[in-house]
Amino acid sequence: MIRILDILFSSLGLALGWPLLLLIACVGKLDTGSPMFRQQRVGRFQQPFTLIKFRTMRPGTASVATHLASASAVTPFGRFLRRTKLDELPQLWNVLKGEMSLVGPRPCLFNQHELIEERARRGVFDARPGITGLAQVNDIDMSTPKLLAETDARMLRSLNTAAYFRYILLTVTGKGAGDRIRS
Template sequence: MYLVVKRVIDFILSLAALVVLSPVFLVLAVWIKLDSSGPVFFKQKRVGKGKAFFQILKFRTMRTDTPSDMPTHLLGDPEAFITKSGKFLRKTSLDELPQIINILKGEMAIIGPRPALWNQDDLVAERDKYGANDVLPGLSGWAQINGRDELPIPIKAKLDGDYVERMSLTFDVKCFIGTITSVLRSDGVVEGGTGVIEKAKKEVER
């Protein structure tokens, strides 16, 4: 029953957000175009509910010659590809705003596991263990406010599974408030840093 209520809430809130934030969309679009050549939006194939693919939308934050379909942490020097406007957009998470459109279309939810890249088989496989591929991916989620880019894949998948088990209006509100706090503090945002905590431990052990 809550899944139906959740979808109605997501639709209403995302529609309202799109209307209210339209001036912000316009300003950011102009800045992106003036900052570097290329489209305003970035589209990428992601894994949705039931492991079906969809095209996620973001404001473009990297140069157009950046290798496609590659997680940022696998790039040799991620900073070299990020534009000036992109650095700000990524730090503030404003690059994620166009996903409001994905929410309106029913491809995503406001809160849920972050959608994996189509080729992130390791993350998808880990999420299968917890049923985290059986719900709509989210703009933000439980894993996002508990480490984000710093989390190694097994821990991220386990947190996604915890979300599925605890999913409710109360828990979604908790995740939403936690997201706002994390964004304001830029918690867990590490360019090229997926699994940073785990990597740091290995460095110490050497």
């Protein structure tokens, strides 16, 4: 049922949201010269996939977890995109392709060994990674790998249609601050 909802909502989001996506891409092009950001992430069953987002940091910024990136790398427009979570919109394409779900554990980088180990131990990689979930709406980010993996596993054990809609609604209404960036 959740995969059907993912297909429906990502299709609708892309079909109805294309003017906003185009506007953000145009402003992003002026902001950084390269509005889209692509990065290899750990997907379901630990398979690699290419995550796409709107770029919020200057091109050439080191490919590290957000909590390890410097705040000075984030552009003013990027701060706006992160605060409003609009930088995540292109991931609707990842959802439509089946690489992600709207709700699930946030996909990590392959160099986040501690988080990968903690998630593997708890079976978190049996699920598709998501755009939002229990950890995100509770401000738990990748800077606390064990807590994040425990929270992801707890969410997956109780994930049903009602919880799916609750996490989406909480995210859309602004709950959760997103990944912290060091000052």
